[in-house]
Amino acid sequence: MPQEPIISLKDIHLTLKSDAGPVNILRGIDLTVQPGETVGIVGPSGSGKSTLMSIMAGLEVPTSGSVLMAGEAIEKLDEDALARFRRENIGIVFQSFHLIPTMTALENIAIPLELAGRTDAFEMAAEKLAAVGLADRSSHYPSQLSGGEQQRVALARAVCTNPKILLADEPTGNLDGKTGHIIVDLMFELHAQQEATLILITHDDQLARRCDHLVRLEDGRIASIETTLQQVAAGE
Template identity: 50%
Template sequence: MIELRNVSKTVVSGTEPLTIVQPLDLSVAAGEYLAVVGPSGSGKSTLLGLIAGLDLPTTGEILIDGEAITSLNEDALAQLRGRKIGFIFQFFHLVPSLTAFENVLVPLEIAGAANARDRVATLLRDVGLAGRAHHYPAQLSGGEQQRVASARALANDPPILLADEPTGNLDSANGQHIVALLRSVNATRRTTIVLVTHDAELAATADVMLRLRDGRAERVPLVSAEVAR
């Protein structure tokens, strides 16, 4: 369960304050699939960063499963992410010095998980990369890198998955693969998903859509979601 209470974000741009996210109340139920859409600069990625505890809101409070993350320090936030949040980036952000296998292994090792290597093997097989496990990111295509990033995000089976334009750098086929993966995770594991995208087609696969414009939010129920299922 994700809850945002009166959350806003203002940064200083040059000498002027610039509000990226206007005060916002938002609640995402466990197992819900939320797509955040809006034009560039509307604050989508900032909102996602706030939910992940990567950034602090200027006002308001963010709760993950009832725990106010805004009062946690960096290390506590890191541990919270390790336990509860998986993150998929538009630019993949794999560690270039680690192989695909090791990139997926890292969150499991941080969490001290048992049978980590078996789990990684399974995850890579699930995303169709069993044969590329020992390749470095630079040796993988963009689609393959994003699949590794997805496997890594799911490694600890997090209850929450945050995805920032996960198909933004992919061709249609690879994009479809990621979309199917997200839907499958949401359906089978009841993983709460917050997806940031400006792709209307991708957004349409979600349960609910949050439209951001000029930092203001508007929640739009998606009937088509039911149809899509």
């Protein structure tokens, strides 16, 4: 039997109001992703990349269309149900880290575990912190960490609940090239370990080509979907 897709977007439109009239951000997006796949989404600024990720995460509701994530039509869920769904199924890595400044690295990672009711939240958080190479930074606050270290903490927090889907929005955007490569290598390593589906939003074609598929957005539409050489080689 054919496998059910873990992500299925059908005819996604998003139109926002403005003083100058309606602004069409997304104009009919259709995208299907199978479990465990990696997908890089590229496109110029304003093409709708981050908005599309927000819709997948349930942070933005489309004007029309259906959003099926891990078998759930999330556009129909209320805020409480959406929060539960994200907690159980989705990890998100943002460009700007979004760590809580008054909490230590360990506490930042433990938050989603505590919300999930895990009694071993801090033990699990310590394991994930060690997995990203920061076991010795557990008591440090974000202001005491470099940008790369903060993004490692953010990545550990995103994967600590073993989500089915990992969404990363320009995860290297605030980092230098060398540190960015380290973060990306780590992200793909954690993806492989947890067999999560990875959606990577980036402006970097070379980075996107590390994924199984490359989706190019232009003006709120999918201009092309390409199976990368990596995926072709794996299938030989």
